[in-house]
Amino acid sequence: MSELLDLARSVAADAAEHVRALRPRGRVGVAGTKSSPTDLVTAIDRSCEELIRARILTARPDDAFVGEEGQDVAGTSGVEWIVDPIDGTVNFVYGIPRYAVSIAARRDGVDEIGVVVNIATGEAYEATAGGGAWRVDGHERTRLTGPPAAPVDQMLVATGFNYVPSVREHQAAAVGRMLPHVRDIRRIGAAALDLTDLAEGRLDAYVEQGLKPWDHAAGALIAREAGLVVTGPGGVPDERLVVAAPAASVEEFLALVERCRF
Ligand code: IPD
Known part of the structure; x- marks a missing residue:
């Protein structure tokens, strides 16, 4: 499990850096639309997914890969990666700082690890099944415990x-x-x-x-x-x-x- 988490962490950090480096000032150009005219995709969504896919499948060629922007890849290892290269594409296009790289891995259908990085702010979050949820800031890790219950x-x-x-x-x-x-x-x-x-x-x-x-x-x-x-x-x-x-x-x-x- 920690091997999957280490890989997801490192790939998510590189993907976030890739997006920050390519994002122009102001509005980002739209490369196309998907399920409807409001469902946007940019060239940076696509190149970010390509980067993530290449990094993960080079390290783990027998794994399956499902991403928002590309063809699914079947695997034989029982591990499946589920990736959104930029979740919050409309925010990304407009420059609202709420968009994220999201990387999860499941083994035999059971969620094992999840990593989310807010690309604009650098806030990073991770969890492993049974290992708690953490906000990660450099070497500082803060355990997350959710909100108190409310009516x-x-x-x-x-x-x-x-x-x-x-x-x-x-x-x-x-x-x-x-x-x-x-x-x-x-x-x-x-x-x-x-x-x-x-x-x-x-x-x-x-x-x-x-x-x-x-x-x-x-x-x-x-x-x-x-x-x-x-x-x-x-x-x-x-x-x-x-x-x-x-x-x-x-x-x-x-x-x-x-x-x-x-
Ligand atoms: C969208 C965002 C949004 C949600 C949409 C998603 P995308 O993802 O998560 O908050 O309301 O349903 O599709 O398209 O920006 O990756």
Whole structure:
């Protein structure tokens, strides 16, 4: 496990440096769109994923690799890497300092390690299954323990929006139904950082529909290792729904999510 973590740490740091070095001042040019006209991709998303893929598969050629921007690679080792080279691409394009490299590895389908680096600020987060969640600042490591449990009417909740217009319409209605019942709602723009913010205790809960595994795999392990419950319709987060909250308030939050018809 520590071999996977060492590799993920080193690759995430290099990928973040690659993006910082290439990012021009002001707005970044858009290279194309994906699932809808609001789903942006830049040349730097693509080159960053290429760098990560090459580094990981050179070190571990038998592993599988799934990234947001490229073809999946099948493997034979039982280890699968799940990578978002820039989570928060729209923030990246506009220069809002909330975008991150997200790297997770699973062995035989079980999450083992997760690393998230906020590219703009350098904030780095990591977790190993059973080893806790950590904020890493050079040689200083701070254990993350999440927020205290709160009643839903005192929760600061983060969410996000899918890029498909019909899904967005549904999400906006659900968020509208939730807003009167919670302290407030944030749409920060990078799911990986929503989950590390939760692990840091900067938020109380999180709910989002339509996420892909690369958006939440690393952040979910970090949040879970910080003591949060990260769940979904079948007891695990999936594309239909990702919900995260402290163990003592997750049932109350899930009931609200259901009432709001997410
Ligand atoms: C997006 C971000 C955003 C979330 C979207 C994701 P991307 O990832 O995580 O916060 O609301 O659903 O697709 O496209 O910037 O990698």
